[in-house]
Amino acid sequence: MSVQLERSPGLGRNELLLATVRHVWLPHLVGLTLLVLFILGLFHQTLWSIVDKWANAETYAHGFFIVPISAWLIWRRREALLKIVPRPDAWAVPIMVALGFVWILGELATVELVQQYAVVAMLITSVWLVAGPRLVRACGFPLFFLLLAVPFGYFLVPSLMQFTADWAITLVRLSGVPVYREGLTFTLPTGTWSVIEACSGLRYLIASFTLGCLYAYLIYRSWGRRALFVLASIVVPIIANGLRAYLIVMIGHLSSMRLATGIDHIIYGWVFFGMVMLILFWIGGFWREDTADTKEYPDRVGGFREYPLDSATLGGKWSAMVRMAMLIGLVAILLAAVPFYVTHVKSSQARATGAGLALPAELRGWRTQAKPFVEWAPHYTGLTEARAQSYVSSAGPIGLYVGLYRDQEEGAELIAWENEIVFNKHTSRGKWYRVAEWQRSIRLTNGQALTVPVTRITNDERYLDVWHWYWVAGQFTASKLVAKALTLGARLMARFDAAALVTVYVPVDQSEPDPQQKVLAFIQEALPAIEQNLTAAVGG
Template sequence: MNHIAASRTMQADDHQWRLILPLFSLVVIAILLIFRHTFLGMAGIWARSDTYAHGFVVLPITLWLIWRKRSEVARLTPRPSYSAWLLLAGVGFSWLLGDLAAVNSLTQFAAVGMLVLAVPAVLGWPVARALAFSLLFLFFSVPLGDFAMPKLMDWTAAMTIFGLRLTGIPVHAEGLRFVIPSGSWSVVEACSGVRYLIASITVGTLFAYLTYHSLKRRILFVLASIIVPVIANWLRAYMIVMIGHLSSNRLAVGVDHVVYGWLFFGLVMMAMFWVGGRWREDHLPRPVKRDPEVPAGGAASVPLLLIGAAATVMIAATGPLISGHLDDRHSSPLSQIAALATIPGWQPAEQATANWQPSYAGANAQMHTAYEKEGRVAGLFIGYYRQQDNRRKLVTSTNGLVRSNDQLWVMTASGARGIGFDNQDLKVRWAQLRGSSHARLTVWQWYWIDGRWTASDSLAKAYMALARLMGKGDDSAVVILYAAHEQGVEAQAILEEFAAAAAAPIGNALRQTAESR
């Protein structure tokens, strides 16, 4: 009798899977179509960036990992989960916020999360638990890591300079640039090691899952996959500078610079995997029995499976539908910022420096001018953005005061300070820049979003999402003040005086520009 009951259970399960797999495939296709712009944006980044090219192989690896689990999953009974629908709605709201604030990483994580949560939403949590690693591995397809680049560059520069000085080579350093007796060097994005780090974490996590069965060993190897490439990148940068120095700059200064870097990284990874393989766990864990939460008699009916699939698609589509309703494409095109009113005590003048321009790409309109008072000159730059999207937006890692590969200007110091502006206390970012002709600037920077001032990237994104949710559009701007040091007066004092006088005219000009929508 038990044998007959088990046989009937297996037949029922087979029938369930024959029905649910085509249905689930349609759900996945629907989600891909609903978030097609997000997924196509991810693929575009994979295609143009070597750092994220691994995204092309994440999906095939995920499918292979799922295939390895097919026998275990086949013993489970598919059944839609109501709790997963709630999580799906939360992730959908996160996508909406990311879309409104033009936060690529948030929309991409949420879109991938929709695919992942479709499994418990349509097939149930027991199936999702059985495929947990396979599904979570899919998140490695999200091109995330640029946020760590500035800090990794700072660390690489500091450790390279430390190593050079430790070996007796004199170094004069300013920011990410340094000079040694044989020549000058600079740490740029390619030197940050972020691509090594991302590749190491992705491959290391997969290796840990396939090689070990204990959670402790898996965690330890993933930690090693994070720490080892960071330290290896410091050694790589130091070795390249030393090769260039000892060869009188005949080696490691051109294409071979990149070749040496990848060769060294490859050797380090091989060594890490060889060491990790010495503690591999070849014994298999005990096979998983049928999940007790879903007994054979509790198989979902056909109508329930259809309802589960339909509800999943409808919930997933809610965010894009709301976003389309709030779309700001009806706004008037913008070609210029409203003119500034007279700034009390200050007169228009030539720019404080002729060859510096903040790196804010994609602005709908820009204003770059300068004002003079009693021989003191303050520069003003405003970059105004409207109808932002994933390729053209205000707050992004590619926008800033100076590009790391700028041959004329370098940032030598930075921080934050409080000022009084537009009748409120405001904390702004400040930086010191040095030019090729030894010109020096002190720069203040902050944002304006829907009448609010902030220097925080996170708050700027939040204010932008709130403004769009309220139907006010995404008009926003970056405001930058700067003054040269060679004026006989401290640059900070010049900026304080100019900011106090220019606050009202700047605020009024931005509000008038926004009203032109």
């Protein structure tokens, strides 16, 4: 029957397509829809966190377009995809289980980005499970393009801000204009500028990378040209953002700060970015490859007889449907256990029940001061308790700040993107901002050395050197990654995950530009009492 149907002169193109969808693809599309809806419902909080970033962070607003673009890319290749016989593949099951485990790790370590990538990867793997690896290869880019919907890259902001400041200041000096720099703030004869988060160029970089990937896929066929263009879409906006900052500063300088200091600052930036992208695409067009690769684009060749509507395909339809249903049911059962396991781990986790947080009152060679020598505190949100104390000796004043998270949870955790010594998102003159950062080594109570960051900050009236490190589940570390790993390990072992920020800060003046020895002496004297008080505060 199928052979006659294939070769029947009265069967048109659209009729054959509809018959293929109805007899071959419809059960698999239904199965895929059910599996996707199950994943969306099971991990709805993770998916909502992605949409929330799209809606509330301009940097990631492009995420609303990723799914429609991916759907369009798949739709434009529908004839080629319909020629593939969908075959459910059991090898996708362990991948789905592994992604569920990755989601668990992200949940226990409170790393939202890991959870988001895990769920999106589950959706992609669903296609593999229902239709097989051949279909995934045939529409690989549209599927993996979905990964760009995950809000990614915020960790690049400090590095991008630093590069933008370096690039802009270098170009200003080459232009013959004197510049005085303090960290990310620099002063010209006509005014003062600061490189803040919005100046980092992250939104330009992400927009350029997303458009660059799409452009390279549509215009080029060879992987070499695609890779080169994507690389250009990363490098060009970073350099262009530094040039943009330079041009805005020079416009403000040459106009005596009448231009490029308000909304026109943002307008100039987007206009310049648009011009850069147009030039990048125009240059990239000189090497476009309009001739399709028949292996990659089989819809450009062949006739109707290549559609899989034959007796063998129809005969195996029911066995494929049964196999697909069994695999979907197995995956649903295994994934459904994921949130229950997380709930079990959290419910069995030990809770901190110690006394209130206290700071050392008696230190050899140091006495406490009732009045703090400076009004400053690190920008850490969701703290359970925080204590600050000023001390003084013959060497001068010094400050100690300890912020405690007794039981970490989402929105109240030690390592979070908004937790910083100074929060530069809305930095302006008159507020504390970062000037420089370096590293120093301190000696822990167990004799081990710990390298900690030292940040010099200022509010334009005075300078502070801030030494800080972390205490997590009973251990000291200065690494954010290690702090996250210690939190995860504590939760997996059902131990308390209490954590704290320990900060020592000291004023800097002309007579003592580097008070390192004073700080080291204070830390050596205070650290045993700090560790003892933290342990007591969490009931350890």
